[in-house]
Amino acid sequence: MARRDIRSIWLSAYGVGCGAGFLALAGVLLVLDLRSDQARLDGWFSPLFVVVALLAALFSVRSFAEEERTGSLEILTTMPLGRGQLVAGKILGTSGALMIALAITVVCPLMVALVGNPDPGPILTGYVGLVLAGVAFASVGVAVSAATGSFLVAASGSSAILLALWFGGVLARGLSGRLQTVLAYLSPYSHVTGFLRGTLAVADVVYFLSLAVVGVLATRLVLEARR
């Protein structure tokens, strides 16, 4: 199922368009980052997380909302698969399509390496962070996609949730007290800093894995509720 979904995304005009837009944005962000004349990429990775969130929202609509709109969901959900298998297949499919987009962006650090001498550590951890965030964002996107048969509602709903989570962390920097703590903990923004600096903090890895698990559970709940 995951393989079919990856092919379906990347062999469609929609998927290619979204992927091309993502890569173009990644290129623009690289150019902006390199204006500092330093061969470091943390200024590139940081906004790339937001762009990955948007791409996850756009790709994930294909998982359930598009299947419901076209009617193929009725055939798929009557296959002899457990709900867990169905959800896992869909999240793997969306995540796999995202990973292909991320893999293409490797060209960017390679180009920087040609003209400078960037530190490989933060690049490596940056990609680990992007992969973890990609899976977590895809998982949230799939949950929203399962809740609606509308392509637009799924795309805008996933984007809104992921951007709200992200900018909640930005907002938290200007706050104090318990609200600040909660917003900062819930936001992916607060959990990417370590990856950008070249460190792999267990708390950050656990955060993204937890977000992915929440997405899986939410998708299962939504599917059951909609039966």
Place this chain on the structure above:
Amino acid sequence: MSRGAEVELTGVTRRFGTRTAVEDVSLTVHPGEVLGLLGPNGAGKTTTMRMLVGFLRPDSGQIRVGAVDAAVDPVGVRRQIGYLPEVSSAYPEMTVLDFLGYCARLRRLPRPTRDVAIGRAMADAGLAGQGRVRIGTLSRGYRQRVGLAQALVHDPDVLVLDEPTAGLDPRQRVEVRDLVARLGRTRTVLLSSHLLSEVTDLCRRVAVLDNGRLVALEEVAVLAARAGSRLELRVSGSAPRAAQAVAGVAGVESVEVRGQVVVVTGDARLAGADLAAAVVSAGVGLEEMRAEGGSLEAAYLRLVKP
């Protein structure tokens, strides 16, 4: 030899918000039987089928396929069923072969038997030679066949077909009807259709749903006979006197005079000989008598409220 599994719905109810789509429906489909599911739009046919195949969950009641309870082992139930939805939508970007291969993998058909199973399903559904064609370029009739092929690919014991001939041209309709008749000899088939002639041809028994309730579960012949008969008597002389005479005959439900023709409808007890005797004994000549037997259509129209 019949190898279908018995399908049993017991007291199945499903609500959507405040609307009850299916209410307390109980029916059994026997192995090797094609059971027709009839009813007007919105009667609950598709909802009933969707509950059977696990797409929807009943609010109450029990669904059993073979020895498997759908509430206990929904995957086990789905494994036994091939389902053709009302709107059969496959993935338009895939070829027929790719799509059937995908379905076969999801149904965990062993790799060595997969190609044979796909070939058989394609042949049964009349898709031979269409394997490399993209589904999105097929006509509606052929897409319906693709849906039928995916329902057959795992050679299921039970087939649930929601209006399988909808959108097909007359030749395709006959082909699909023949296929269902052939499959129904060895499998359990639940078939919904708006075409009463199709149901009459394919099914020995029918279930009629109206407003979510099961209003009849009967053999087609019994249901049709129960719908009664209609006789037209052309008389010479006073038609009103003839009408008055036949009104008292056993089984007569209504009498209508149309010029020199007396139209009599009645139940299964209605006998032409009794009517003829009544007319003659009233001193009216009987020139011609034409009888129409009870039909599934007449039964359906009586059962289903407008």
